[in-house]
Amino acid sequence: MSLKDKVALITGASRGIGKAIAMELALMGSSIAFISKNPLQVEQTEKMLQNLGVRTKGYALDISEISQLKKTIDDILKEFGQIDFLINNAGKTEDRLLLRMSEADWDSVMNINLKASFFMIKFVGKHFLSRNYGKIINISSISGLTGIPGQANYAASKAGLIGLTKTVAKELGPRGITCNAICPGFIETDMTQHLPLERKEKILKEIPLGRFGKAEEVAKLAVFLLGPGGDYITGQCFIIDGGLLA
Amino acid sequence: MAEKKSIEERVKNIIVEQLGVNPEQVTPKARFIEDLGADSLDTVELVMAFEEEFNVEVPDEEAEKLQTVGDVIRYIEENLEEES
Numbered sequence: 001m002s003l004k005d006k007v008a009l010i011t012g013a014s015r016g017i018g019k020a021i022a023m024e025l026a027l028m029g030s031s032i033a034f035i036s037k038n039p040l041q042v043e044q045t046e047k048m049l050q051n052l053g054v055r056t057k058g059y060a061l062d063i064s065e066i067s068q069l070k071k072t073i074d075d076i077l078k079e080f081g082q083i084d085f086l087i088n089n090a091g092k093t094e095d096r097l098l099l100r101m102s103e104a105d106w107d108s109v110m111n112i113n114l115k116a117s118f119f120m121i122k123f124v125g126k127h128f129l130s131r132n133y134g135k136i137i138n139i140s141s142i143s144g145l146t147g148i149p150g151q152a153n154y155a156a157s158k159a160g161l162i163g164l165t166k167t168v169a170k171e172l173g174p175r176g177i178t179c180n181a182i183c184p185g186f187i188e189t190d191m192t193q194h195l196p197l198e199r200k201e202k203i204l205k206e207i208p209l210g211r212f213g214k215a216e217e218v219a220k221l222a223v224f225l226l227g228p229g230g231d232y233i234t235g236q237c238f239i240i241d242g243g244l245l246a
Numbered sequence: 247m248a249e250k251k252s253i254e255e256r257v258k259n260i261i262v263e264q265l266g267v268n269p270e271q272v273t274p275k276a277r278f279i280e281d282l283g284a285d286s287l288d289t290v291e292l293v294m295a296f297e298e299e300f301n302v303e304v305p306d307e308e309a310e311k312l313q314t315v316g317d318v319i320r321y322i323e324e325n326l327e328e329e330s
Binding site: 126130138171172175176 | 285287290291305
């Protein structure tokens, strides 16, 4: 399979699942535009993708700055000429018991995980509409399906992404645009690295496959959906969790 | 530069092209959805085409109010920067 003539726009591509998706897509030949917060990491990711021989450009931006998003997307369109895939991956946690969770904890997680994704879809969606083509993937989480103690904000934002995904699929489907969500379980990334050891061991016991997932495994699912295999799939939420929710 | 067409003419041309309707149907009173058979996404695309043609930006809350051909012509006449 080749995705050589495609341009992907990925948020949060300098670490974890976003980085893995960028690499897998680059291996398929796609051009990669990405937005990440940290300028140094943007530079490193750009180099890494260039080494895979694809066209790439990173944009250092905090995506919760909605007023900057549209301009950045316009810049990307000028640079790449088109966008075929939008992967809303950037996400953050600010775990705390609900009874101790502050307004800032709530807002910062909602703004990155949900609000910025909505605006990315809104701004890129117009471009998709003008081409009658586009594939959107929102990286949700099993937290949004089952709830996880300490993650009231994160779980709500990820559940919100699922509602957003289904609405976008219905609104833009008539123009050949698809939108799906991926709900990863526990994946080996920076986000899960800081889990206390006892907690990790407890979780592992509940995962039928007996291990955390790899970012590459999530990326391969994303690439499948973005490739021809995903052409007739929209509005769905794909759980990839080693059987945790089975 | 080609001869200058009126705003009304340019608006009509875009509508004819985007919606595939007959030019005679595109009267100022014609409503996009009810009379010209547009769906809601067509109206979004139309506004995008007007924005491009006239180099204006139509805010979402204004775009919702543009329901007839005449609404659009009036909006553009009122909001068009001097073209020269």
